[in-house]
Amino acid sequence: MGVQRIGLLTSGGDAPGMNAAVRAVVRTAFVNGIEVLGIRRGYNGLIHGDVFEMEHKTVNGLTGRGGTILYTARSPEFATDEGVQRAAKTCKFLGIDAIICVGGDGTFRGARDLSKYNIPAVGIPATIDNDIACTNYTIGFDTACNTAIDAIDKLRDTMQSHERCSLVEVMGRNAGHLAAYVGIAVGANVILVPERPYDFHNDVIEKMRRSRIHGHNHFIVIVAEGVAEKEGDSHQIARNIADEIGLDVRVTILGHIQRGGQPNARDRVTASRMGRHAVEILRDGKINRVIGIQDGVLQDFDIDEALLMEKDLQETMYDTARILSLS
Ligand code: F6P
Numbered sequence: 001m002g003v004q005r006i007g008l009l010t011s012g013g014d015a016p017g018m019n020a021a022v023r024a025v026v027r028t029a030f031v032n033g034i035e036v037l038g039i040r041r042g043y044n045g046l047i048h049g050d051v052f053e054m055e056h057k058t059v060n061g062l063t064g065r066g067g068t069i070l071y072t073a074r075s076p077e078f079a080t081d082e083g084v085q086r087a088a089k090t091c092k093f094l095g096i097d098a099i100i101c102v103g104g105d106g107t108f109r110g111a112r113d114l115s116k117y118n119i120p121a122v123g124i125p126a127t128i129d130n131d132i133a134c135t136n137y138t139i140g141f142d143t144a145c146n147t148a149i150d151a152i153d154k155l156r157d158t159m160q161s162h163e164r165c166s167l168v169e170v171m172g173r174n175a176g177h178l179a180a181y182v183g184i185a186v187g188a189n190v191i192l193v194p195e196r197p198y199d200f201h202n203d204v205i206e207k208m209r210r211s212r213i214h215g216h217n218h219f220i221v222i223v224a225e226g227v228a229e230k231e232g233d234s235h236q237i238a239r240n241i242a243d244e245i246g247l248d249v250r251v252t253i254l255g256h257i258q259r260g261g262q263p264n265a266r267d268r269v270t271a272s273r274m275g276r277h278a279v280e281i282l283r284d285g286k287i288n289r290v291i292g293i294q295d296g297v298l299q300d301f302d303i304d305e306a307l308l309m310e311k312d313l314q315e316t317m318y319d320t321a322r323i324l325s326l327s
Contacts (some may be wrong), residue, residue, distance in 0.1 A: 004162075005035040005280045007096040008054065010068040011042030011075070011110065012103040014259055015126040015140025017267030018068040021102050023059035023287050024275025029262035030056050041071045042103070043078035045109050046087040051094060063268050066261050072103070077172055078110055088117035098287065100278050102126045102139070108290055112303045118220070120287035122278045123303065126271070128259055131175035133309030135292030139274065142266040144171070144182050144258045151254055152186045156220060165208075165219035165241060169234040169253040172224040176257070179224035182278065184321045189219045191275040192237075192320050195313045205244045207325065219247065273298060304314060 008025050029036045037055040039045040044203050045101050062069065077083040091114075098120040104127035111121035126131040128144035141236075148170050159166045172178045176193020183191035189211050190204050198204065207216070208219055221241070228234040238249040263271070274291045277298045281289060290306035292299045301309075 009039040010105040015144035016263035017139035017271040020271035023062040028279040043075040123290040130177040133311035134306040183222040
């Protein structure tokens with residue numbers, strides 16, 4: 001007997017497009033005669049049995065809605081073996097044959113832990129960080145990039161008027177994909193990412209001096225969250241720049257605004273395709289997989305292997321940013 005009842009949860013930091021994935025899972029399950037139980041607040045809901053039946057109409061109009069109707073959480077309780085066992089017991093009690101979890105690395109580690117107690121799982125990658133190694137693309141990344149770009153374009157207008165420097169902190173504690181893409185898209189003078197060490201004098205100050213010689217009278221510096229934390233905070237980096245180069249540096253921390261808003265076309269479509277694929281592979285008897293997309297083609301990977309893979313910044317991206325900013 002195949003999968004009869006799926007438990008569906010979103011976990012970790014939310015990402016625009018999660019709702020579109022939820023809708024796709026519910027609709028594909030419906031077409032295949034599979035029931036879906038929505039689990040609220042990620043693994044917390046699984047531990048505490050906070051679930052509800054999802055019907056075809058529960059997900060009406062969801063493709064374009066930001067956030068996640070299932071709520072999300074990072075569950076410290078689920079990080080313990082006792083928590084995982086409790087969640088597995090809830091699954092058995094509720095007749096959940098498999099879990100589909102939408103989130104990032106931490107979410108998939110949770111799914112892997114649960115699978116050790118014979119609750120199979122399939123993961124759908126959704127995080128604005130785009131830092132899941134088995135996929136070129138994670139749901140939410142493009143929308144987050146566009147949100148940041150929109151804000152920075154506005155900042156550029158006022159920076160140009162006042163001949164100032166805008167230091168913009170974008171999200172990404174361990175990953176600089178967002179910073180690199182956004183930096184290229186806005187034509188930033190400097191981009192600092194956690195994956196690449198930098199020399200403050202050569203890679204920031206001298207670069208800005210050179211830009212000045214080439215006629216720049218205002219500057220955009222993009223700093224990934226992880227770099228800011230390492231240096232103290234973004235205000236400290238701004239002070240260091242101001243002290244060295246005598247510019248009026250203003251700090252903007254874009255923060256959670258990057259995680260909100262309506263998902264764009266890419267995120268709606270990717271989420272819809274991945275959600276469908278997740279249900280169909282479970283239906284066909286594949287378990288403990290993470291969905292990925294490579295060159296536009298949907299794939300799925302063994303969850304243990306997916307968790308061992310590593311993803312670096314695309315060197316060409318980083319290089320493009322460097323060359324175009326006259327370094
Ligand atoms: O993983 C997505 C992300 O937005 C990271 O870029 C960021 O470091 C983190 O989540 C912030 O998490 P929280 O919303 O829990 O503070």
